Amino acid sequence: xxxxxxxxxxxxxxxxxxxxxxxxxxxxxxxxxxxxxxxxxxxxxxxxxxxxxxxxxxxxxxxxxxxxxxxxxxxxxxxxxxxxxxxxxxxxxxxxxxxxxxxxxxxxxxxxxxxxxxxxxxxxxxxxxxxxxxxxxxxxxxxxxxxxxxxxxxxxxxxxxxxxxxxxxxxxxxxxxxxxxxxxxxxxxxxxxxxxxxxxxxxxxxxxxxxxxxxxxxxx
Amino acid sequence: xxxxxxxxxxxxxxxxxxxxxxxxxxxxxxxxxxxxxxxxxxxxxxxxxxxxxxxxxxxxxxxxxxxxxxxxxxxxxxxxxxxxxxxxxxxxxxxxxxxxxxxxxxxxxxxxxxxxxxxxxxxxxxxxxxxxxxxxxxxxxxxxxxxxxxxxxxxxxxxxxxxxxxxxxxxxxxxxxxxxxxxxxxxxxxxxxxxxxxxxxxxxxxxxxxxxxxxxxxxx
DNA sequence: CCCTTAATGACACCGAGTGTCAAATTTGCA
DNA sequence: TGCAAATTTGACACTCGGTGTCATTAAGGG
Numbered sequence: 038x039x040x041x042x043x044x045x046x047x048x049x050x051x052x053x054x055x056x057x058x059x060x061x062x063x064x065x066x067x068x069x070x071x072x073x074x075x076x077x078x079x080x081x082x083x084x085x086x087x088x089x090x091x092x093x094x095x096x097x098x099x100x101x102x103x104x105x106x107x108x109x110x111x112x113x114x115x116x117x118x119x120x121x122x123x124x125x126x127x128x129x130x131x132x133x134x135x136x137x138x139x140x141x142x143x144x145x146x147x148x149x150x151x152x153x154x155x156x157x158x159x160x161x162x163x164x165x166x167x168x169x170x171x172x173x174x175x176x177x178x179x180x181x182x183x184x185x186x187x188x189x190x191x192x193x194x195x196x197x198x199x200x201x202x203x204x205x206x207x208x209x210x211x212x213x214x215x216x217x218x219x220x221x222x223x224x225x226x227x228x229x230x231x232x233x234x235x236x237x238x239x240x241x242x243x244x245x246x247x248x249x250x251x252x253x254x255x256x257x
Numbered sequence: 258x259x260x261x262x263x264x265x266x267x268x269x270x271x272x273x274x275x276x277x278x279x280x281x282x283x284x285x286x287x288x289x290x291x292x293x294x295x296x297x298x299x300x301x302x303x304x305x306x307x308x309x310x311x312x313x314x315x316x317x318x319x320x321x322x323x324x325x326x327x328x329x330x331x332x333x334x335x336x337x338x339x340x341x342x343x344x345x346x347x348x349x350x351x352x353x354x355x356x357x358x359x360x361x362x363x364x365x366x367x368x369x370x371x372x373x374x375x376x377x378x379x380x381x382x383x384x385x386x387x388x389x390x391x392x393x394x395x396x397x398x399x400x401x402x403x404x405x406x407x408x409x410x411x412x413x414x415x416x417x418x419x420x421x422x423x424x425x426x427x428x429x430x431x432x433x434x435x436x437x438x439x440x441x442x443x444x445x446x447x448x449x450x451x452x453x454x455x456x457x458x459x460x461x462x463x464x465x466x467x468x469x470x471x472x473x474x475x476x477x
Numbered sequence: 478c479c480c481t482t483a484a485t486g487a488c489a490c491c492g493a494g495t496g497t498c499a500a501a502t503t504t505g506c507a
Numbered sequence: 508t509g510c511a512a513a514t515t516t517g518a519c520a521c522t523c524g525g526t527g528t529c530a531t532t533a534a535g536g537g
Binding site for chain 3: 517529
């Protein structure tokens, strides 16, 4: 079928170096903290110079949060795989399923949790994590918008972004709650609970309303 | 009543210097961009040294996004002012009203919009903005949780965070849509539209469910 | 007017990134 | 295998954000 390697050898060695750096860096982070670890240390531990490190990662942050880019593509693909006539809210719930079986073996899971802990520990990293998630949402918003208005595009419609944002808020809330729990219950249950609050299909394509209603506050 | 000045003179001159710095910096930002403006330039333009700048602001970022801390207190206070028996979703909608009359005179509004544009232009700033918003939400989540479970506290309940997060997602979506529009319609209309998607009261205290339901995907 | 206290500036320093360029390495090709 | 081109790497210097230190200066209070 393919005579040339689908992933050229350049790229493969490159990724190898990246995973090596990530692994080495992670050990240093858990030992000294994120801010307490310099790029020089990481590079030296991986047997390269600081300058070379920045040829593999655009920044120290990206070593940690770069993986979320793959995550974005995964979710977008998962949404595309959902049947077009499925209610959007349900589709999003199903898309979040890929966050469940994202980790299979315990070895990988432990490393993943360690990285998440690092992200949570540094405000700097957490901020960039939120921004990455925002970008993920933007990918999905376009698709949701296409579903809702399967015809003439309705510009400046807040509903797609609201729906996707609300879904992510639910996922985030479930995640927080699950982390705070004893983890005896499945994460999916928390997700169902959070998203179930808004369990009616929030916006069926038939009930498109125009932005005309203006509510006033009676108690002011 | 008070013999001593409620805001001591030290603090007043300090704030004066801060607003002066903010004003000067903003001009430089619009002229050269955020990243293209160094702290040295800002400090020099305000007639002080770099070191002194960092005595007024902990970082260059805080000069821009520091104001959102006040915003957080405002919103928390606004939520406290809502009647306790009001549906939570409605209360949140009302809390967002303070974002509407946040800007009164056009002069201030123009400066505000310029700052928002700066925040939007820099990924760095945008990330920190999102993090600030997260902190605002945490303030509100505690209050919402207290409302929902007015009795025994239910730890690791994803619903308060989900509700608040969803409300903010709606506000953010409305904001985006409004900015993308021709601004002929009131921002409040967009907000009503976005939040109206989830117009049933999402979680009345009487319908507290436990995290036991586990949905399965029939189409898999 | 003096004395205490706070604000400031100058300086040195650190860490994240970036540009540059020569040396080393790898790859493709004969 | 051998050689030339392309790529990778390391070393160096530099910028910028941010911090610690300390002597100098300004301010406030009696």
